[in-house]
């Protein structure tokens with residue numbers, strides 16, 4: 001991926017105040033997402049992946065460091081970011097079509113009612129939900145609801161699409177179906193995607209770059225670029241090349257979980273950012289990453 005970075009995450013650190021004291025979740029995390037790119041973020045459970053998505057979407061601000069989208073510092077929620085989560089949360093009292101149209105009623109799209117409807121219908125047919133426009137969410141299967149949720153996230157043409165484990169609750173066959181739909185949608189819609197997932201096969205199937213976060217407090221421990229001719233059909237997931245990528249990622253996850261020692265030869269740090277952001281925090285004793293894995 002050689003395009004310019006659309007999302008720049010620079011030296012981000014974040015600590016939550018919890019009932020049992022401060023919990024540092026991110027530590028000097030830096031990573032770039034190129035315009036039009038598809039980056040998957042994987043890492044141990046609880047390492048801070050969802051926190052990262054909240055920072056990118058502007059639902060939270062980092063205590064240290066900064067997040068920029070298209071060069072602009074993210075200071076709050078913005079309509080140029082669409083989100084889809086594991087739980088689609090569709091409104092039962094609205095039809096599927098009207099659920100998908102909802103963001104267009106909230107952000108100023110400049111579209112007429114007819115154009116809004118056409119846009120929603122186009123997306124629904126793209127994901128295979130033609131004919132289900134007038135159904136209620138409860139009349140659809142989990143996979144269908146997730147397809148509708150994807151349409152809703154994209155209907156206002158966001159520059160950035162954040163996918164926080166959107167396929168996590170689906171059965172294996174439905175999930176693979178959705179992966180293929182995702183490729184189809186990406187070919188039609190020019191967004192930049194950040195996908196949070198626990199599924200390494202999903203990460204190499206969908207993304208062109210996979211970032212492994214370290215254990216908490218997380219930094220970008222390892223970056224794997226998936227070659228253009230990498231897995232893009234389900235059969236490609238069973239090639240020696242895919243097996244090699246999965247083995248690398250599994251090993252990096254084991255390092256992140258502290259179940260394998262950091263291995264200098266296999267670690268590749270995230271590309272260094274051009275300039276440090278103001279006020280990077282001093283790491284607490286014992287929290288500094290090993291040189292082998294540090295971004």
Ligand SMILES: Nc1ncnc2c1ncn2[C@@H]1O[C@H](COP(=O)(O)OP(=O)(O)OP(=O)(O)O)[C@@H](O)[C@H]1O
Nearest residue numbers: 016017018023025044045046047048049050051052
């Ligand atoms: N608002 C909050 N206040 C306090 N602690 C929080 C808050 N949000 C998240 N945390 C804690 O921060 C840590 C990281 O949470 P986060 O949801 O970002 O991790 P994650 O990597 O997405 O987890 P998982 O892989 O299990 O979904 C967790 O220990 C979580 O309990």
